Amino acid sequence: MSHYRVPYNAGMIRLSRPAKILLSLLMTSMLLWSLYLVRSAPVDGSSQEGADLLAQRLILLDLYTLEASSGVDPSLRQVRLRQLAGRLRVEASRSPQNAVLQVENMILQVAAGAYDSPLAELLGIDYDLELLDPELKGLVRALYLGDDDEPFDAAPFLERLGESWFSLTAIIHYGERRGDRALTAESKARLGERSHSAVARLGRLGLFVGGAALTGLFLWGRYFLVVRRRGLPRRERVLGRADWNPLDGYFVFLLFFCLFSGASWLLAPLVSESEGFALPPGSAVPILYLLQALLGLFLLQRFFFRGSFFDSLQRMGGAMGEGSVSETAAWGIGGYAATLPLVLVVLYLSSRILGRPPVSSNPLIPLMMEASTLWEQLLFFLTVALLAPAFEEVFFRGFLFNAFRAKFGAPAGMVLSSLLFGLVHFDFAMFWGLFVIGMMLCFVYYHTQSLAAPMLLHGLWNATTLVVVQTLFPR
Numbered sequence: 001m002s003h004y005r006v007p008y009n010a011g012m013i014r015l016s017r018p019a020k021i022l023l024s025l026l027m028t029s030m031l032l033w034s035l036y037l038v039r040s041a042p043v044d045g046s047s048q049e050g051a052d053l054l055a056q057r058l059i060l061l062d063l064y065t066l067e068a069s070s071g072v073d074p075s076l077r078q079v080r081l082r083q084l085a086g087r088l089r090v091e092a093s094r095s096p097q098n099a100v101l102q103v104e105n106m107i108l109q110v111a112a113g114a115y116d117s118p119l120a121e122l123l124g125i126d127y128d129l130e131l132l133d134p135e136l137k138g139l140v141r142a143l144y145l146g147d148d149d150e151p152f153d154a155a156p157f158l159e160r161l162g163e164s165w166f167s168l169t170a171i172i173h174y175g176e177r178r179g180d181r182a183l184t185a186e187s188k189a190r191l192g193e194r195s196h197s198a199v200a201r202l203g204r205l206g207l208f209v210g211g212a213a214l215t216g217l218f219l220w221g222r223y224f225l226v227v228r229r230r231g232l233p234r235r236e237r238v239l240g241r242a243d244w245n246p247l248d249g250y251f252v253f254l255l256f257f258c259l260f261s262g263a264s265w266l267l268a269p270l271v272s273e274s275e276g277f278a279l280p281p282g283s284a285v286p287i288l289y290l291l292q293a294l295l296g297l298f299l300l301q302r303f304f305f306r307g308s309f310f311d312s313l314q315r316m317g318g319a320m321g322e323g324s325v326s327e328t329a330a331w332g333i334g335g336y337a338a339t340l341p342l343v344l345v346v347l348y349l350s351s352r353i354l355g356r357p358p359v360s361s362n363p364l365i366p367l368m369m370e371a372s373t374l375w376e377q378l379l380f381f382l383t384v385a386l387l388a389p390a391f392e393e394v395f396f397r398g399f400l401f402n403a404f405r406a407k408f409g410a411p412a413g414m415v416l417s418s419l420l421f422g423l424v425h426f427d428f429a430m431f432w433g434l435f436v437i438g439m440m441l442c443f444v445y446y447h448t449q450s451l452a453a454p455m456l457l458h459g460l461w462n463a464t465t466l467v468v469v470q471t472l473f474p475r
Helices: 017-040 049-068 074-094 099-111 118-132 134-144 154-161 165-178 181-230 246-273 281-303 309-315 325-354 364-370 374-408 410-423 431-448 452-472
Strands: none
Touching (some): 017 246, 049 074, 049 099, 049 165, 099 154, 099 165, 134 154, 134 165, 154 165, 165 181, 181 325, 181 452, 246 281, 246 374, 325 431, 325 452, 364 452, 374 410, 374 452, 431 452
């Protein structure tokens, strides 16, 4: 790993090998049980609100895209509306306490022609809305069932639902039913503006992703057709000096991600709801991640990378390594571009196999979507684009990959560390995409003998995710 041969494991060596094996088995069972609970637990508004929020926003984006496609055949448009209505019905059933979502579901069902009359749906959710939000119930009844004696006021309705496809479509329905041409024309114009704006944002991102993916394909072609034919130098000179073993690596992985990460996620709602802290979740989670990362680095430095702070950084993957800045940038940016087509293909195949789009369940994404203040947005950028890549590359590539590689070889080390990398994100829909990203990070690290390039690749990927979320789903 470095030019240093300081004995490692000064504290962890006190645990015998049988004790590590026993504790590893115990924590593995805890991790698998947690994954099973997360995967099989019924989804409701309190436990999986973040995952539902992303699914809802993706449905809304599809609705805007469909609205902007004026040339679509009306029968095909209805088919697509019914498909989206089916998806939203599932989300609404998972969040029965979300009154706004129930109303949006009703609006889409009516627009898709699922009911001859909105009365059938209204009667179905009438009681629930009475309990959840009597004011919203009154607005909905006036919107769909009201007459001259029960006028509908669009202003409070837009205030409650926001100006979106759902609210504007419902108002258009009301204007057409009442013969109010001015209200109908104004609402259609506003809906058209929002739809074209959403499609424009999607188009800009599509051009960027498509250009980056084509660049990645070119780099892969160059690698296999040119670089591989020239022969690759062996990369064991520096990486071959890892002093720890796979059991140590897996034990620390379990210790950190079962105990420390679990504690952070348990503390996040307590910190955000505590009167003493009163931090919003968008601030509490990044701050807790910072403390978690610092604790993880201390654990590695204390037991595996003994020495002064800067010596420890050198041992944690060689810091900047021996390559030039331009070489590091080339591998980092090139690796980012080369990762894109692979992940896109994997996600496409996953969606075809599962029969549904791979909607991420990463709990950080909904928090990114809800980040409204400059402070929260800056904190998220620092966390996902700088802190997370730095810590995770030290841990997964500098420490865990080398633990497996030293015993089983580089290919097996890449696969094993990447599987664990995908697992700890608790994002089942994106698991194989995360696995591919982990493999590419190992690949770049192995060929540069430095963590600087994979840190850059990882930071670019996370920053792109943040930009995509903020662009497609603006507040």
